[in-house]
Amino acid sequence: MLTSHAEVLSPRSLQEALTAKASHPETVALAGGTDLMVLIEANKLAPSRVLNLWGVQELRGIDAQDGWIRLGALTTWTELIHSTLLADHAPALVEAAQTCGAAQIRNRGTLGGNLANASPAGDSLPPLLALDGVVELGSARRGLRRVPIERFFLGYRKTALERDELITAIYLPARVDGDETFFRKVGTRRAQSISKLSFCGRVRRQGGQVTLARLAFGALGPVPLRAHTVEVALEGGPVRPQLAELLLNDIRPIADVRSTAEYRQRAAVNVLRGWLESLAG
Amino acid sequence: MKLSFVVNGQPREAEVRPMARLLDVLREDLRLTGAKEGCGEGECGACTVLLDGQSACACLVPAVQAQGATVLTVEGLGDDPRLARLQEGFVRCGAAQCGICTPGFLMTAAELCQKGQVLSRAEVRDAVAGNLCRCTGYQKIIDAVEEALCADQPR
Ligand SMILES: Cc1cc2nc3c(=O)[nH]c(=O)nc-3n(C[C@H](O)[C@H](O)[C@H](O)COP(=O)(O)OP(=O)(O)OC[C@H]3O[C@@H](n4cnc5c(N)ncnc54)[C@H](O)[C@@H]3O)c2cc1C
Ligand code: FES
Ligand code: FES
Numbered sequence: 001m002l003t004s005h006a007e008v009l010s011p012r013s014l015q016e017a018l019t020a021k022a023s024h025p026e027t028v029a030l031a032g033g034t035d036l037m038v039l040i041e042a043n044k045l046a047p048s049r050v051l052n053l054w055g056v057q058e059l060r061g062i063d064a065q066d067g068w069i070r071l072g073a074l075t076t077w078t079e080l081i082h083s084t085l086l087a088d089h090a091p092a093l094v095e096a097a098q099t100c101g102a103a104q105i106r107n108r109g110t111l112g113g114n115l116a117n118a119s120p121a122g123d124s125l126p127p128l129l130a131l132d133g134v135v136e137l138g139s140a141r142r143g144l145r146r147v148p149i150e151r152f153f154l155g156y157r158k159t160a161l162e163r164d165e166l167i168t169a170i171y172l173p174a175r176v177d178g179d180e181t182f183f184r185k186v187g188t189r190r191a192q193s194i195s196k197l198s199f200c201g202r203v204r205r206q207g208g209q210v211t212l213a214r215l216a217f218g219a220l221g222p223v224p225l226r227a228h229t230v231e232v233a234l235e236g237g238p239v240r241p242q243l244a245e246l247l248l249n250d251i252r253p254i255a256d257v258r259s260t261a262e263y264r265q266r267a268a269v270n271v272l273r274g275w276l277e278s279l280a281g
Numbered sequence: 282m283k284l285s286f287v288v289n290g291q292p293r294e295a296e297v298r299p300m301a302r303l304l305d306v307l308r309e310d311l312r313l314t315g316a317k318e319g320c321g322e323g324e325c326g327a328c329t330v331l332l333d334g335q336s337a338c339a340c341l342v343p344a345v346q347a348q349g350a351t352v353l354t355v356e357g358l359g360d361d362p363r364l365a366r367l368q369e370g371f372v373r374c375g376a377a378q379c380g381i382c383t384p385g386f387l388m389t390a391a392e393l394c395q396k397g398q399v400l401s402r403a404e405v406r407d408a409v410a411g412n413l414c415r416c417t418g419y420q421k422i423i424d425a426v427e428e429a430l431c432a433d434q435p436r
Contacts, residue, residue, distance in 0.1 A: 008282075008299035008345045030343070037341040038322045040300070050300060054346050078335070102411025103389060105323060107335040108342070 004040050008050045014058040014138065017166060020051055022140035025163035027051045031074055032108035034101070035117045059112070059168060062086060067174050073112025073167040077101065080111070090172055092181040092200050093127040099185045100124075112167040118157045118223075119194075125153075125224040126200035127183060129216035131172050137161060138168040146171070156222035178204045178211075182275045186267055195219040196259040199271050203239065203279065210234045215272065220253045220264055227251065230272070239280045244273035286350050288313070289357025297344045304328045304339035306347070307354060315355035315384045319413070326412035329385040330354050336392040336411075353391070355384035364391050367429040374425040378416035386412045390426045400430055 009027075011017040021027055028047035030036055031054065039045040053059060059074040062083045069089050071080075080086055080097035087094055100106055100123045114122045115135060127133075133149040139162065149170075152160050161167065179202060186197040198218040204211050213234040215227040227250035233243045253264035282299045285292070288311060295310040307313045307330070319325035321340050328339040331353040332346075358364040367390055370376070377383040389409050393400065400408060405426050406419075414422060 004300035005298060006300045008343070010345060010348070030346075033341050033343060033346065034323055034338075037302070037343065041302075041321055041340075050343075050345075052299075052343075052345050101323075102326070103392070103408060104326060104329055104336045104338045104411045107332075108337050 004046065006047045006050045008052050010052040010055055012055055014056055014168065015140075017051060017053060017056055018138050018140040018164075021166055022164040024049055029053055029116065029166055031110040031113040032076065034105050034109040035113055035119075053112075053166070064089075064174065069172045069174060071111055071170045071172070073110065073115075073169055075111045075170075077106035077109050077111075078103075081106070089175040090127065090131055090181075092130065092183040092202070093124065093172075095183040096123045096127045096185070096198070096200070099183075099187075111170055115152065115170070116159065116161060116167055118153060118159050120156070120221060120223055121195045121198070121219040122224070123185060123195060123198060123218070125149075126198050126216040126218045127181075128170065128172070129224055129226055130181065130200040130202045130214040132214065134171040135160075135167060136169040136171060137165045139165045144168065150226065153223040176204060178206055180205070180279065184271050184275070186271065194258060197253075197264050197267050197271070199268065199275075201272070201275055203234065205239075208238050210237060210239060217251060217268060219258075220251050220268060222254075225251065227272075234276075239276055241273050241276035241280055244269050244276055247272055282345065282348075284344050284348060286347050286352060288352045289354060290360065295344075299343060299345040301344045302340055303330070303332075303337075303342040303344060303347050303352070306344050307339060307352075313354050313356050316388075317381050317384060319381065319385075324413070325382070326385040326389060326409075327382055329388040329412065331388055331392055331395075334392070334395065336389050338411075353388070355387050358387060358391060363394060366432060367391060367394055367425075370425040370428045370432075371422075374421045374428065376417060376421040376425040382412060382414040382416075386414070386422055386426070390429060393426070394429055398430065400427075402427060405430070 027049040030050050030052045060072040077097040077100045114124045128149045134146045135152045138144045181202045183200045200216050202214040213231040218224045229249040230246045253261045255261040284295045284297050317327040319327035323338045323341045330339045
């Protein structure tokens with residue numbers, strides 16, 4: 001029995017939503033509720049005001065715009081899975097969506113909620129990092145601004161989102177020829193498990209040479225991270241799987257209830273090497 | 282708030298707190314006790330209902346998000362001949378023991394039946410992964426769901 005007496009506002013437009021958030025910054029945004037309702041039920045959060053975003057149409061939809069794919073903040077995991085646009089441009093994000101929760105969670109849980117909740121194990125985070133995603137934030141006073149996903153996560157559960165802001169959309173660059181991507185989630189079982197480790201990689205090859213590498217890991221530390229040392233080492237040559245060993249310069253895995261640091265370290269190197277080997281052929 | 286929505290085909294109203302859980306509104310206010318509370322945190326699926334045609338954990342949906350929506354609970358399944366067949370399949374296959382998980386499984390399966398998907402056994406397993414059962418060992422539940430999905434396909 002959830003006893004919250006929070007006052008709830010259900011805006012019909014983005015403008016109305018942003019104005020409400022600005023005039024009462026303590027207001028807690030509600031998208032699909034799959035994180036928020038759990039927190040409230042467990043008495044970890046007792047908001048006095050809730051902003052129900054579910055009816056704001058401007059926050060929905062997946063469209064192509066000038067070389068970018070725009071995903072409204074309210075896009076659900078189920079919508080990601082069924083999008084033909086994303087199947088072409090961001091298959092790794094679709095795969096991540098398929099491994100997220102179970103049907104009931106995917107039908108309600110949103111991309112904006114996954115980002116704002118900022119769990120380092122959030123399954124959308126490695127794909128969005130590897131695909132050079134950009135988060136669009138809106139405020140009533142300052143309008144819209146865009147933050148590259150890598151600069152969105154500031155610390156454990158800390159994001160660049162200001163108190164008067166909402167996430168409005170996520171932008172992904174359209175896929176470029178020669179891009180190959182890979183997603184892998186390591187958990188206790190396929191469905192409904194929180195990642196021990198998740199990985200998304202992207203390489204672009206021209207004439208056998210890697211011209212761009214993006215390697216992103218989730219659930220290894222307080223924030224999702226990119227393996228910059230390995231990325232730089234990969235770029236400019238053919239795919240060399242042994243470079244996976246350099247990963248230890250980039251990651252310092254945590255130990256928690258789900259896994260030990262040693263396991264995470266070994267698993268991360270193995271997942272990366274396995275993918276690089278399959279690319280090297 | 283005054284919640285007005287359609288439950289099992291009937292327009293219903295209730296005076297509720299906006300953040301009350303849909304599960305409590307159904308069980309306490311509307312006395313529809315088919316949806317069960319297992320975990321209260323989205324993990325077990327015992328509270329699954331169809332919200333605007335999509336399966337959702339009623340323990341995670343605040344009443345305010347059911348405003349104007351269409352909700353189908355296990356009590357409403359029998360009204361649709363195809364979904365009634367799904368229920369009969371559960372009986373025939375012996376897919377229920379204590380029965381606590383059964384309404385949730387039926388609703389998750391109802392979404393699959395309504396979409397008319399053709400699924401392999403492995404896909405059926407994946408599709409019901411958000412529902413836990415502590416009694417049956419799942420095989421008979423998967424049998425029943427598979428049978429219902431096959432019955433929908435033209436031969
Ligand atoms: C059983 C279960 C299994 C799960 N499995 C997974 C899994 O496998 N992988 C995974 O990554 N997650 C998982 N989750 C977590 C959750 O489902 C996801 O993080 C989901 O994407 C959250 O989205 P939501 O719309 O439900 O967020 P909500 O609960 O509505 O909100 C989450 C947070 O984000 C804020 N917020 C939401 N939208 C906005 C916005 N537009 N602007 C600003 N702030 C906003 C809210 O204020 C809140 O702090 C699981 C949850 C449950 C209950
Ligand atoms: S009671 Fe809702 S999922 Fe367990
Ligand atoms: S029959 Fe008892 S929990 Fe499934």
